Amino acid sequence: MAERNQFDICVVGGGLAGGLAALALEARGFTCAVIDAQNPAAMRGQGFDGRTTAISYASARVFKRLGLWDGIAPGAEAIRDILVTDGRAKNRFDEGAVSTFQLHFDSRELGDDQPLGWIVENQLLRETLFDAIAAAENISMLAPARRASTHYESAQAVTALEDGCEITAALVIAADGRFSTLRAEANIKVNQWRYKQTGIVATVAHERSHHGVAQEFFLPSGPFAILPLTDNRSSLVWTERSDAAPAFLALDEKAFQKEIENRFGPYLGVLEVVGGRWSYPLAFHLAQSYIAPRLALIGDAAHAIHPIAGQGYNLGVKDIAALADVLLEARELGLDIGSEGVLDNYQRWRRFDSAALALGTDLLNRLFSNDIGPLRLVRDIGMGAIGRVAPLRKIFMRQAGADLGKLPSLMAAEH
Numbered sequence: 345m346a347e348r349n350q351f352d353i354c355v356v357g358g359g360l361a362g363g364l365a366a367l368a369l370e371a372r373g374f375t376c377a378v379i380d381a382q383n384p385a386a387m388r389g390q391g392f393d394g395r396t397t398a399i400s401y402a403s404a405r406v407f408k409r410l411g412l413w414d415g416i417a418p419g420a421e422a423i424r425d426i427l428v429t430d431g432r433a434k435n436r437f438d439e440g441a442v443s444t445f446q447l448h449f450d451s452r453e454l455g456d457d458q459p460l461g462w463i464v465e466n467q468l469l470r471e472t473l474f475d476a477i478a479a480a481e482n483i484s485m486l487a488p489a490r491r492a493s494t495h496y497e498s499a500q501a502v503t504a505l506e507d508g509c510e511i512t513a514a515l516v517i518a519a520d521g522r523f524s525t526l527r528a529e530a531n532i533k534v535n536q537w538r539y540k541q542t543g544i545v546a547t548v549a550h551e552r553s554h555h556g557v558a559q560e561f562f563l564p565s566g567p568f569a570i571l572p573l574t575d576n577r578s579s580l581v582w583t584e585r586s587d588a589a590p591a592f593l594a595l596d597e598k599a600f601q602k603e604i605e606n607r608f609g610p611y612l613g614v615l616e617v618v619g620g621r622w623s624y625p626l627a628f629h630l631a632q633s634y635i636a637p638r639l640a641l642i643g644d645a646a647h648a649i650h651p652i653a654g655q656g657y658n659l660g661v662k663d664i665a666a667l668a669d670v671l672l673e674a675r676e677l678g679l680d681i682g683s684e685g686v687l688d689n690y691q692r693w694r695r696f697d698s699a700a701l702a703l704g705t706d707l708l709n710r711l712f713s714n715d716i717g718p719l720r721l722v723r724d725i726g727m728g729a730i731g732r733v734a735p736l737r738k739i740f741m742r743q744a745g746a747d748l749g750k751l752p753s754l755m756a757a758e759h
């Protein structure tokens with residue numbers, strides 16, 4: 345007979361969203377199982393994910409309140425300024441390559457010595473989450489273990505793993521990423537398209553200090569982001585046309601470095617690419633519903649967006665914090681945490697907010713990833729206007745900090 349295990353919540357997917365969700369919900373008194381198809385030892389490895397994440401200052405509050413920030417802080421570089429430049433050519437040294445329109449977001453304008461966020465390597469985030477899960481009394485991590493099926497009963501959901509084990513829970517959380525099979529099996533439709541762009545990711549060490557400045561240089565093929573890291577290093581997210589990306593990825597070390605130097609310009613002095621290169625095909629996925637009976641979608645399973653504004657995971661963090669509030673309140677009222685009414689509160693809180701941001705980032709990418717004269721004019725006028733109006737700049741900074749709208753208790757500022 346199959347082994348059955350009973351939990352309050354079964355989280356499918358132990359990525360950055362699923363791992364944090366289990367910790368946030370355990371901190372609210374729920375027992376959780378986390379299932380991931382991949383081996384945690386491989387997921388902790390250096391080659392698994394070369395990305396960094398811009399953690400907004402509101403998301404950082406969640407990590408702090410869950411006691412996770414102390415492990416992250418030594419490897420987190422504060423973002424003091426964001427500099428956005430409309431570029432014209434792929435080589436910064438070309439004549440007229442840099443538009444005169446620049447936008448400068450200065451964290452000092454927000455007061456309180458509050459950085460706009462932090463850049464953290466995904467490997468460190470993952471390790472911190474896995475260590476905390478291993479130490480948590482009421483979380484069981486089952487990995488590598490692939491979910492085979494889930495069936496929903498009147499009072500519980502039963503998730504079967506490929507190894508025959510069964511997990512019963514009042515609620516299943518789909519944190520199984522942009523190609524969520526839980527979402528598909530629940531017949532939730534998705535608005536999706538590909539960007540024909542690939543995110544090339546690498547890390548460079550450099551001679552001069554970045555002074556905590558994140559740069560986004562808009563090139564016709566897509567944004568080229570230089571994100572400050574600890575120890576005089578920066579992380580690149582180089583958005584390239586998907587048909588051109590394989591050739592760049594196949595370059596030898598010297599030629600790859602040259603391409604990067606051309607795009608960086610000289611402001612950080614001598615550069616050296618350190619570590620590997622990664623590539624991520626970019627696409628948009630927005631679920632038309634974030635809930636189904638006994639099922640809640642979070643993270644990329646609900647919304648996977650363009651990395652142009654570094655907000656994808658931050659949206660997931662807000663999902664998790666909102667869900668934690670909704671489920672805690674339901675339990676205190678004696679309600680079934682998997683019931684339609686309870687899950688509807690989660691959906692009403694998160695769906696419009698994340699859809700607006702997802703579509704906003706899509707628009708931003710369409711507006712900037714081209715060299716079309718009239719569009720260039722529109723964006724340059726827009727950048728000029730935002731750059732001159734301090735309240736508008738502050739709204740953009742608070743948006744980047746994920747500090748707008750109704751904030752869940754794990755994210756709200758202390759007063």
Ligand SMILES: Cc1cc2nc3c(=O)[nH]c(=O)nc-3n(C[C@H](O)[C@H](O)[C@H](O)COP(=O)(O)OP(=O)(O)OC[C@H]3O[C@@H](n4cnc5c(N)ncnc54)[C@H](O)[C@@H]3O)c2cc1C
Pocket residue numbers: 356357358359360361362379380381382395396397398399489490491492519520521522525543545581624642643644645651653654655656657658659660
């Ligand atoms: C180039 C790039 C740069 C980015 N930069 C930023 C940034 O600066 N800031 C930001 O906020 N966001 C950023 N993002 C977005 C961010 O990386 C994602 O939103 C985030 O990683 C999604 O995490 P997730 O846990 O939802 O999904 P995933 O990481 O896809 O995790 C899903 C997990 O589910 C597991 N799984 C799937 N199916 C099953 C199954 N059947 N059984 C068991 N397990 C299963 C998988 O093994 C996987 O571990 C960036 C994205 C890209 C591509």
